[in-house]
Amino acid sequence: MTPPLTRNVSDVRASRLLSILLLLQSRGLLTARQLADELEVSVRTIYRDVESLHSAGIPLYGEAGHQGGYRLLDGFRTRLTGLTAQEARALFLAGMPGPAAELGLGALAAAAELKIEAALPRELREGSRSVREHFHLDAPGWYYDGDRVPHLPDVADAVWNRRVIQVRYSRWAAPSEVDRRLEPYGLVLKAGKWYLVARCDGMMRTYRVNQILSLEVTGETFERPGDFDLAGHWNTYLADFRSRLFQGRATVRLSPGGREQLARLMGSAVVSAVDETAGPPDARGWVTATVPIESLTHARTEFLKLGAEVEVLEPAELRTRMAETAHVLAALYPRDPRADHVMPDSSLYRDMPSVEGREG
Numbered sequence: 001m002t003p004p005l006t007r008n009v010s011d012v013r014a015s016r017l018l019s020i021l022l023l024l025q026s027r028g029l030l031t032a033r034q035l036a037d038e039l040e041v042s043v044r045t046i047y048r049d050v051e052s053l054h055s056a057g058i059p060l061y062g063e064a065g066h067q068g069g070y071r072l073l074d075g076f077r078t079r080l081t082g083l084t085a086q087e088a089r090a091l092f093l094a095g096m097p098g099p100a101a102e103l104g105l106g107a108l109a110a111a112a113e114l115k116i117e118a119a120l121p122r123e124l125r126e127g128s129r130s131v132r133e134h135f136h137l138d139a140p141g142w143y144y145d146g147d148r149v150p151h152l153p154d155v156a157d158a159v160w161n162r163r164v165i166q167v168r169y170s171r172w173a174a175p176s177e178v179d180r181r182l183e184p185y186g187l188v189l190k191a192g193k194w195y196l197v198a199r200c201d202g203m204m205r206t207y208r209v210n211q212i213l214s215l216e217v218t219g220e221t222f223e224r225p226g227d228f229d230l231a232g233h234w235n236t237y238l239a240d241f242r243s244r245l246f247q248g249r250a251t252v253r254l255s256p257g258g259r260e261q262l263a264r265l266m267g268s269a270v271v272s273a274v275d276e277t278a279g280p281p282d283a284r285g286w287v288t289a290t291v292p293i294e295s296l297t298h299a300r301t302e303f304l305k306l307g308a309e310v311e312v313l314e315p316a317e318l319r320t321r322m323a324e325t326a327h328v329l330a331a332l333y334p335r336d337p338r339a340d341h342v343m344p345d346s347s348l349y350r351d352m353p354s355v356e357g358r359e360g
Contacts, residue, residue, distance in 0.1 A: 016041065017049055021058065024072045031069040149194050151215045152187075159184045159196075164220040168213040177213065183222040186230040197233060206237055246292035250299055251314040254278075256285040258309025265305045288313070296321060 016039055023038060024030060030038075032046045039046075050070060053060050059073035151167075158165045165182050182198040187209070189195075194209040199222075246269065254262075254274065262271045270291045278289040293299035300321045303310050312319045 013049075016045075017053060020046070020049055020053065021060075021072075024060065024070060029063065029069045029071045034069070149209045151212045152194055152209050154215050154217060155184060155196055155209055155212070156187060158217055159187055162221050162224055164218045164222055166216045166218055167207075168215075169207060170211045170213055180207075182207070183224075185224055185228060185233075188230070188234050197230060197237075204233065245294055247295060248293050248299075248315070249290050250293045250303075250312060250318055251288065251290050252303070253286050253288050253311040253313060254306075255309040256281075258306045259287065261306060261309065266302065270302075293318075300325065 019039055020035055023035060032043045032050075035046045036043045050060060050062075060070060061073070062068065062070050155165070157163070163184075165184060167180050167182060169178050169180050170176060171178060180200050182196070182200050184196055184198045185204070186197045187194060188197060196207045196209050196212075198205060198207060259274065259278075262274060273291040274287075274289040277291075278287040281287050293302075296315075296318050299312075299318055303312060303322065304325065312322045
């Protein structure tokens with residue numbers, strides 16, 4: 001019997017030989033260096049693989065010179081483009097190499113994409129390559145690069161294979177660390193954050209994958225209902241989350257500059273509320289509006305982003321918290337007696353160049 005390690009090495013080499021064949025079939029002339037870079041191996045390995053393909057009767061030949069490389073004989077096409085089950089799964093993430101890699105499917109996604117490219121007619125192949133060269137998806141925001149999720153590959157494997165997992169989970173409520181037995185139904189990537197939809201104690205719940213402290217894949221499996229709709233469940237969850245998100249309202253005054261900054265610093269619900277409830281501007285251009293807030297603590301943090309461009313009128317407790325924070329800040333930054341003047345409000349940010357306006 002062939003040892004497992006030997007079989008694995010053999011499988012990797014066979015997969016690489018097929019990848020070389022598909023690359024040449026789909027892209028034409030390629031140098032040994034280009035093939036090595038594409039497959040993340042050494043040039044010497046490519047030389048050995050090309051010799052093996054020659055020995056197998058593949059009509060592959062090399063062209064010498066600066067513009068040379070390897071190509072297949074005109075008219076030759078392999079039919080070995082069938083997708084494996086793992087590659088078919090990875091195909092759905094082929095346009096998102098970052099998430100595919102996080103799930104442990106990076107190489108499979110690349111292989112699946114290559115097989116499809118090789119099977120396409122030339123005109124469609126060139127069109128698909130042009131799309132990839134001209135458009136790139138980068139889902140996370142400017143100031144957030146996404147979660148660090150060391151347990152994500154294990155969670156994904158449990159989702160694929162319907163295996164029960166036992167996790168140690170960190171949460172905000174007390175106790176802060178809890179043990180949970182989960183039946184993982186699906187994964188959702190939203191704004192660079194991974195969420196696990198799982199059944200726990202007979203109820204569907206949602207967990208942040210990066211808050212899983214430890215994970216054990218049990219030998220137990222579960223049955224996922226055939227009519228379970230992950231996208232539909234997630235949309236229902238979001239609607240419920242948003243309905244519970246805002247627990248109160250605040251009345252605020254906004255300067256012209258503060259109102260301009262809302263779309264960049266606040267959520268869409270706050271921006272819409274200002275547009276709908278803002279009264280006529282006063283002599284200085286300030287408007288009064290009523291906006292939704294999640295909590296007093298969260299609202300204080302959010303309104304502080306606007307600095308002196310916002311004044312909280314109600315509720316009284318929120319106004320008191322804003323005033324206390326302002327007093328603390330004033331103590332931290334006492335006015336320099338050598339300063340010639342104090343910058344008037346509404347001009348604090350107005351003359352600062354925005355990130356969006358920069359070039360280069």
